[in-house]
Amino acid sequence: MISQPLLSVRNLTRSFPVQGGFFNRTVNHVRAVDSISFEIRRAKTLGLIGESGCGKTTVAKLILRLIEPDRGEVQFNGEQVLDFDAARLRAFRGRIQMIYQDPYSSLNPRMKVKDIIAEPLEIHYRHKYSAVEIQDRVADLIKRVGLHQNDLSKYPHMFSGGQRQRIGIARALILQPQLLLLDEPTSALDVSIQAKLLKLLLQLQRVMQLTFLFISHDMRVIQLMADEVAVMYLGRIVEYGSVEEVFTNPRHPYTQALLAAMPSPDPGKRLDRLVQLKGEIGDPSNIPSGCPFWPRCPQKIGDVCESAPPQLLPVNETTTVSCHLYHDPTSGEKSYLGASDDSLAQH
Ligand SMILES: Nc1ncnc2c1ncn2[C@@H]1O[C@H](COP(=O)(O)OP(=O)(O)O)[C@@H](O)[C@H]1O
Numbered sequence: 553m554i555s556q557p558l559l560s561v562r563n564l565t566r567s568f569p570v571q572g573g574f575f576n577r578t579v580n581h582v583r584a585v586d587s588i589s590f591e592i593r594r595a596k597t598l599g600l601i602g603e604s605g606c607g608k609t610t611v612a613k614l615i616l617r618l619i620e621p622d623r624g625e626v627q628f629n630g631e632q633v634l635d636f637d638a639a640r641l642r643a644f645r646g647r648i649q650m651i652y653q654d655p656y657s658s659l660n661p662r663m664k665v666k667d668i669i670a671e672p673l674e675i676h677y678r679h680k681y682s683a684v685e686i687q688d689r690v691a692d693l694i695k696r697v698g699l700h701q702n703d704l705s706k707y708p709h710m711f712s713g714g715q716r717q718r719i720g721i722a723r724a725l726i727l728q729p730q731l732l733l734l735d736e737p738t739s740a741l742d743v744s745i746q747a748k749l750l751k752l753l754l755q756l757q758r759v760m761q762l763t764f765l766f767i768s769h770d771m772r773v774i775q776l777m778a779d780e781v782a783v784m785y786l787g788r789i790v791e792y793g794s795v796e797e798v799f800t801n802p803r804h805p806y807t808q809a810l811l812a813a814m815p816s817p818d819p820g821k822r823l824d825r826l827v828q829l830k831g832e833i834g835d836p837s838n839i840p841s842g843c844p845f846w847p848r849c850p851q852k853i854g855d856v857c858e859s860a861p862p863q864l865l866p867v868n869e870t871t872t873v874s875c876h877l878y879h880d881p882t883s884g885e886k887s888y889l890g891a892s893d894d895s896l897a898q899h
């Protein structure tokens with residue numbers, strides 16, 4: 553039996569007002585996150601990928617309620633996060649931790665590493681643990697993230713970027729969270745340091761049974777880290793499926809373009825139908841009608857792409873795609889091309 557997902561997000565939506573003009577009035581809205589739905593199973597990783605500005609960080613902040621959604625639902629362990637009162641929200645924020653891209657700005661430069669790592673315990677469970685218990689937990693964590701005991705009395709500026717991110721990870725783990733929201737945690741690091749840190753995260757996940765939402769704009773990182781992947785474009789998910797399926801059989805032209813941009817150790821193996829992406833990600837305050845990707849799409853099939861927004865619908869048991877190439881827009885929501893009746897019946 554499939555167990556209940558740890559995190560389940562339904563139709564999450566948030567726009568931001570854009571000020572402008574003479575009186576600095578609200579002139580428009582940025583649709584940062586538009587009806588996003590996904591699930592993450594325990595001890596698994598969902599990779600969230602897309603170009604800068606497509607809404608990835610906003611998704612993570614909405615889950616934590618650092619910003620409130622306009623609509624939608626977030627369920628954690630089967631509980632409705634949006635119904636939480638202040639006390640339950642606080643407890644929830646102990647069980648989910650976010651790790652940011654820039655490890656330096658998230659560490660207080662005036663605090664010693666041991667105090668930085670222990671701080672969440674002080675904030676969430678003041679007086680619950682003795683000084684010795686806290687010291688033991690900090691000592692255990694610094695070891696787990698591959699740093700040394702004598703690093704505990706140092707300050708953040710004495711470390712490299714990769715080491716600082718390790719300190720940030722130790723700090724995130726001290727409350728023994730179930731879920732980590734990793735927002736491009738290695739994007740600011742050199743490739744070799746990045747690889748070591750990703751390996752550490754995989755190891756910590758296995759040992760501590762952690763669940764990850766792993767945000768990245770790098771397909772290689774997602775391929776290494778994730779079990780499932782959601783591809784985002786201008787606030788929406790355009791393809792969602794297992795990493796194995798999406799990487800070997802990408803369907804959405806945008807996913808294909810992201811894969812084509814991936815440096816490959818064996819260029820001969822590339823699929824030639826994969827195409828380079830032209831132009832920039834569109835303006836989220838002025839999203840094209842129809843399919844948001846049509847102005848850049850090399851496989852546009854006609855007027856339908858410019859006029860009818862495609863639905864995110866299944867193409868087989870594990871993958872959903874939002875593209876008119878796979879779903880016939882004239883014959884109703886549930887009908888789609890290129891799939892058998894069997895797989896239809898499951899959804
Ligand atoms: N607090 C905010 N106020 C106004 N616009 C915002 C705010 N946060 C994000 N945005 C806009 O929402 C869109 C998505 O941003 P973000 O979630 O940071 O994307 P990503 O993390 O994929 O780069 C961008 O156009 C961004 O400018």
Ligand SMILES: [Mg+2]
Nearest residue numbers: 608609610735
């Ligand atoms: Mg971001």
